[in-house]
Amino acid sequence: MGSYAATTLLFAAALLHLSSAHVRLTFPPARTPNYDFLDNVRTGGPCGVPDAGESDPVTTLVVGSSLNVSYHLAYPHRGGIRINILDSNGTIVHALLGLDSWRLEDDSTAFRQEVTLPDGFVCDRCVLQLMRQAAEWSATGGYIFWSCADISIQNSMIL
Ligand SMILES: *[C@@H]1O[C@H](CO)[C@@H](O)[C@H](O)[C@H]1NC(C)=O
Ligand SMILES: *[C@@H]1O[C@H](CO)[C@@H](O)[C@H](O)[C@H]1NC(C)=O
Ligand SMILES: [Cu+2]
Numbered sequence: 001m002g003s004y005a006a007t008t009l010l011f012a013a014a015l016l017h018l019s020s021a022h023v024r025l026t027f028p029p030a031r032t033p034n035y036d037f038l039d040n041v042r043t044g045g046p047c048g049v050p051d052a053g054e055s056d057p058v059t060t061l062v063v064g065s066s067l068n069v070s071y072h073l074a075y076p077h078r079g080g081i082r083i084n085i086l087d088s089n090g091t092i093v094h095a096l097l098g099l100d101s102w103r104l105e106d107d108s109t110a111f112r113q114e115v116t117l118p119d120g121f122v123c124d125r126c127v128l129q130l131m132r133q134a135a136e137w138s139a140t141g142g143y144i145f146w147s148c149a150d151i152s153i154q155n156s157m158i159l
Contacts, residue, residue, distance in 0.1 A: 079133025
């Protein structure tokens with residue numbers, strides 16, 4: 001194959017990748033539309049898509065409990081993840097894995113992270129935000145995909 005054809009093929013592969021292969025929360029389930037290509041270059045933070053209100057699935061979690069946050073990862077980008085709890089206005093209220101580093105940087109195919117919800121923090125409607133770096137697309141690691149789930153954190157599962 002000539003280098004022109006090879007370059008064209010590479011470019012096509014990159015385009016295909018851009019439009020199809022990134023990250024989406026599966027538990028708690030992502031807000032709809034649950035696209036897997038929402039990033040900090042082409043979409044607005046903190047979630048890439050707005051809160052759709054009543055039509056969004058809301059997952060109820062128990063205060064202080066541990067859960068496996070799971071996500072579909074269509075391509076093993078370099079870099080790590082962060083998981084944050086946001087209030088209904090999109091402000092970070094708890095950085096569950098810390099705010100100043102990235103987790104799972106050494107495991108690019110990981111699709112699950114156990115987290116423990118903060119003691120005493122309840123909300124009727126808040127947001128679990130997953131951020132996933134695509135570090136090969138930015139020298140500073142600042143290219144990230146995000147996916148959000150609408151959640152409620154209650155003292156017990158019985159409402
Ligand atoms: C998370 O998943 C791992 C692997 O399956 C399991 O060992 C662990 O108990 C799970 N944690 C919770 C809180 O369910
Ligand atoms: C969100 O913003 C509105 C308007 O500024 C404010 O009234 C409300 O208290 C805020 N909610 C939270 C959870 O901070
Ligand atoms: Cu991707």
